[in-house]
Amino acid sequence: MNFGRGRSVVLNVGGTRYSFSREVLKDFPLRRVSRLHGCLSEQDVLEVCDDYDRERNEFFFDRHSEAFGFILLYVRHGHLRFAPHMCELSFYNEMIYWGLECSHLDYCCQRRLDDRMSDTYTCYSADEPPAGDGGEGTRPPAEPPPAAEGRKWLERMRRTFEEPTSSVAAQILATVSILFVIVSMVVLCASTLPEWRAAENRSVEEQSRYTADSVREPSGIIEAICIGWFTAECIVRFIISKNKCEFVKRPLNIIDLLAITPYYISVLMTVFTGENSQLQRAGVTLRVLRMMRIFWVIKLARHFIGLQTLGLTLKRCYREMVMLLVFICVAMAIFSALSQLLENGLDLGIKNKDFASIPAACWWVIISMTTVGYGDMCPITVPGRILGGICVVSGIVLLALPITFIYHSFVQCYHELKFRSARYSRSLSAEFLN
Numbered sequence: 001m002n003f004g005r006g007r008s009v010v011l012n013v014g015g016t017r018y019s020f021s022r023e024v025l026k027d028f029p030l031r032r033v034s035r036l037h038g039c040l041s042e043q044d045v046l047e048v049c050d051d052y053d054r055e056r057n058e059f060f061f062d063r064h065s066e067a068f069g070f071i072l073l074y075v076r077h078g079h080l081r082f083a084p085h086m087c088e089l090s091f092y093n094e095m096i097y098w099g100l101e102c103s104h105l106d107y108c109c110q111r112r113l114d115d116r117m118s119d120t121y122t123c124y125s126a127d128e129p130p131a132g133d134g135g136e137g138t139r140p141p142a143e144p145p146p147a148a149e150g151r152k153w154l155e156r157m158r159r160t161f162e163e164p165t166s167s168v169a170a171q172i173l174a175t176v177s178i179l180f181v182i183v184s185m186v187v188l189c190a191s192t193l194p195e196w197r198a199a200e201n202r203s204v205e206e207q208s209r210y211t212a213d214s215v216r217e218p219s220g221i222i223e224a225i226c227i228g229w230f231t232a233e234c235i236v237r238f239i240i241s242k243n244k245c246e247f248v249k250r251p252l253n254i255i256d257l258l259a260i261t262p263y264y265i266s267v268l269m270t271v272f273t274g275e276n277s278q279l280q281r282a283g284v285t286l287r288v289l290r291m292m293r294i295f296w297v298i299k300l301a302r303h304f305i306g307l308q309t310l311g312l313t314l315k316r317c318y319r320e321m322v323m324l325l326v327f328i329c330v331a332m333a334i335f336s337a338l339s340q341l342l343e344n345g346l347d348l349g350i351k352n353k354d355f356a357s358i359p360a361a362c363w364w365v366i367i368s369m370t371t372v373g374y375g376d377m378c379p380i381t382v383p384g385r386i387l388g389g390i391c392v393v394s395g396i397v398l399l400a401l402p403i404t405f406i407y408h409s410f411v412q413c414y415h416e417l418k419f420r421s422a423r424y425s426r427s428l429s430a431e432f433l434n
Contacts, residue, residue, distance in 0.1 A: 009036070010058040014065030017058070018072070029075050031099025067094040080104050088116040157240045161233070177233065181300060184226040187219055188294070227263045234260065251311070255298045305417050312413040313406065320402040320409075327398040331369060335391045336361040342384045352380050369395025 009025050011018045011033065020028070028034040032048060036059060039045045045052045051060035061068075067083050071094070074080035080100070082091050092113055095104070102110060160167060164174035234256050241247040248254075300307060314321065336358050343355035354377040355361045364377040368391045379385050 008057070010056060011061065012058055013061045013063055013068040016065040016069070030071070032097065033099075063097060064090070064094050067091050068098070071095065071098055071100065074100075074104065079106055080109070081106055082109050082112065088113050154240055157236075158242070161237045161240065177229075178300065180226050180229050181297065183222065185294075185297060187222050187226075191219055223263070227260060230256065230260055252298070259298075305414070308417050309410060309414045312417065313410045316413065317406045317409045320405045324399070324402045327401070328366070328369065328395075331391075331394055331398060332362055332365045335365045335369075335387065335394075338387055339364065339379060339384060339391075342381055342387060343379055350381055352384070355379070355384075365391060368392050369398070371395065 008019045008021055011020065022037070025033065026037045028037075035048050036045065039048065042052060042054070045059070049059045050062045052058070053060070064086075067086065067090075070081065070083045070091075080095075082088055082105075088109075092102070095101070102113060105113065156167075160170040160173060164170050234253070237253075238244065238247055298307075340355045340358045340361040343352035343361075355364070360377075364379075367374055367377075368388060371392060379388050
């Protein structure tokens, strides 16, 4: 559009007006603003902004004015940071609208945004603008209907596998997955019972090996079916994922791999060792690999908010957890050395053999500080008992110090995940109504 030489251009963003010259507008760092210079008609202008006043040469944008102010600070000074008291995802939405990317943020704000997006399972991509994006977001570039339908189908599949409450199909899939986990755990626990072994007429060594006979037995068939389901589920989720590298780095996916891989390793080891007596030592390795199926219990974290809250809390409170471990280690070093000295190191006529060394005394310190008190070790001298009382009281105090921070983080994580689950439940209700 021809703005007229020498005339200023006014940008009205959320009620705040900014005036620029035509020359500045041409090479403006914000892609949406610079597009105004190439508009040839009013219709082209309305594709970029929300409204236009020809008389005052003023362009209206119904966006967050405070966020745009911080974006202008980036244009002037080259540093982009989050606006105070504003959600990181909302500010990122404004950045995308004006033509900025995550890489334009300062490093500290990039880390905040990454943590926020990973906590809420929110992902934005260049080819899929977020909802509510005016201009480009409301008028996506034209594409063939088959491509759009294919992308929509992939997104529906991702939500079905990643969000158990997003649709009826997702709930059915989650229920089937939970049933397979439960069946696998029941078979694993039952296979260690002596009655189970006697019924199958198998020795302890045969129990740990995947021979041709064991695969035909009910436990081997059930285990093979469960492994097949988990393997197929993992492969499908990997194929439909947007970012394959990010998929491999996710903790739950690593746990899936640790739970599935031992089965195939066990089968391969049995195939290569066969009945060779010189390689029967592999039976211990096979038992260990077989017992790693217990990791399948953690797969339930995909379907239960409680386990997700625990994992997210541990992720956010790792500093507090490290601080707690440091407290315990320091106290354990001090009290174990003193207890060994008072109980065994001094020549007081009474020597407690349970405290013969500092490493042995560490066991007594840790069960005393955590108030477990098995009673297998206890001080017998008067100074040792006084030290034991101080150790117990110190343990209660040291363990209680970081608990407040961890508790508040747990409550916050629970509310965030519960809100996300309620949002998908509302979409599920709409699906039922339709």
